[in-house]
Amino acid sequence: MILTTKYPYALAETLYSGQAFRWDPILNGEVHEGILDGVRVRLSQKEDGIHCSAGCEDSFNEEFIKKYLRIEDDLSLIYSKLSSDSYFTIAKDFYEGLHILKQDPWECLVTFICSANNNIPRIKSLVKGISECCGENTKDQFGHFYTFPEPIAISEVGELGLRQIGLGFRAKYVAKVADMVVRNEIDLKSFRFLEYQEALTELLKFPGVGDKVANCVLLFSMDKLQAFPVDVWIKRVLRENYLNESDESIPDTKLRDWAQIRFGEYAGYANQYLFHQRRLT
DNA sequence: ATCGAACCTCCAAT
DNA sequence: AATTGGAGGTTCG
Numbered sequence: 677m678i679l680t681t682k683y684p685y686a687l688a689e690t691l692y693s694g695q696a697f698r699w700d701p702i703l704n705g706e707v708h709e710g711i712l713d714g715v716r717v718r719l720s721q722k723e724d725g726i727h728c729s730a731g732c733e734d735s736f737n738e739e740f741i742k743k744y745l746r747i748e749d750d751l752s753l754i755y756s757k758l759s760s761d762s763y764f765t766i767a768k769d770f771y772e773g774l775h776i777l778k779q780d781p782w783e784c785l786v787t788f789i790c791s792a793n794n795n796i797p798r799i800k801s802l803v804k805g806i807s808e809c810c811g812e813n814t815k816d817q818f819g820h821f822y823t824f825p826e827p828i829a830i831s832e833v834g835e836l837g838l839r840q841i842g843l844g845f846r847a848k849y850v851a852k853v854a855d856m857v858v859r860n861e862i863d864l865k866s867f868r869f870l871e872y873q874e875a876l877t878e879l880l881k882f883p884g885v886g887d888k889v890a891n892c893v894l895l896f897s898m899d900k901l902q903a904f905p906v907d908v909w910i911k912r913v914l915r916e917n918y919l920n921e922s923d924e925s926i927p928d929t930k931l932r933d934w935a936q937i938r939f940g941e942y943a944g945y946a947n948q949y950l951f952h953q954r955r956l957t
Numbered sequence: 958a959t960c961g962a963a964c965c966t967c968c969a970a971t
Numbered sequence: 972a973a974t975t976g977g978a979g980g981t982t983c984g
Contacts, residue, residue, distance in 0.1 A: 694979065792980040798967065799979080844965025849981085886981050907979040927959080928980095951979085 680725040683751040684773030687721040697800045714823040731816025767953035783824045784897035789884040805841035830854035849884025868898045895944040904943045913950045
């Protein structure tokens with residue numbers, strides 16, 4: 677199956693820009709393999725579009741992958757709305773076609789709780805560990821792989837099990853969050869339908885979820901393109917390009933407010949480009 | 958309200 | 972070879 681794109685799509689940049697952590701290059705890096713909705717998917721970018729194949733063809737759905745890749749986001753509109761910002765424009769020229777992904781909220785939530793005080797290789801290894809420990813061992817035409825576990829499976833493994841995997845102090849957060857979802861104390865699936873501020877408030881009720889992680893989940897899995905995660909890299913960007921050197925001590929939430937006013941409804945896209953640009957230089 | 962320290966673990970840099 | 976510091980943050984005092 678070949679996906680044609682109306683706008684430029686920087687596939688590798690998008691998959692490895694630190695928003696998703698279960699993609700790996702295979703076959704000399706020409707092909708990217710990941711697991712979506714319990715199905716192993718292989719993607720590669722060619723002249724005529726993005727080639728997709730699945731380990732299990734009958735459970736494979738073109739619409740699903742288009743949604744995941746947000747292939748229909750109107751990049752010209754987004755770029756034009758952000759074009760007055762010269763730093764964004766520089767980043768855009770470097771990474772034209774970089775997209776935000778639309779991931780599964782549950783997986784995204786767990787992943788970004790794991791991201792706290794961690795680097796990317798470690799986040800990847802933790803997500804892999806969680807999948808191998810609690811996920812379903814599944815077989816397809818390419819061989820065996822593990823799905824990302826449902827809340828109940830993580831809940832059963834518990835804090836101690838998660839510590840064994842190496843989650844450290846994050847183990848109790850992930851275990852508690854899994855419990856809360858299993859007990860239906862919080863209906864994560866419904867957050868997508870809430871307004872940004874309301875969904876943010878709800879996400880902050882989870883232990884291990886602060887403003888940064890919540891904004892990542894909102895941006896990368898709940899269609900809230902105005903979400904603006906403030907992490908160390910974005911702080912560097914803001915400090916170096918927009919603020920006075922002296923304003924070291926502005927709280928993260930204030931920085932977020934400021935950025936959301938400046939960049940508007942597509943602040944999250946601005947965030948991703950600025951983040952990517954700063955991280956790779 | 959606001960601010961610093963502590964937190965698990967793994968590595969890379971002394 | 973052992974020790975320290977830091978990594979896409981959050982919580983607790």
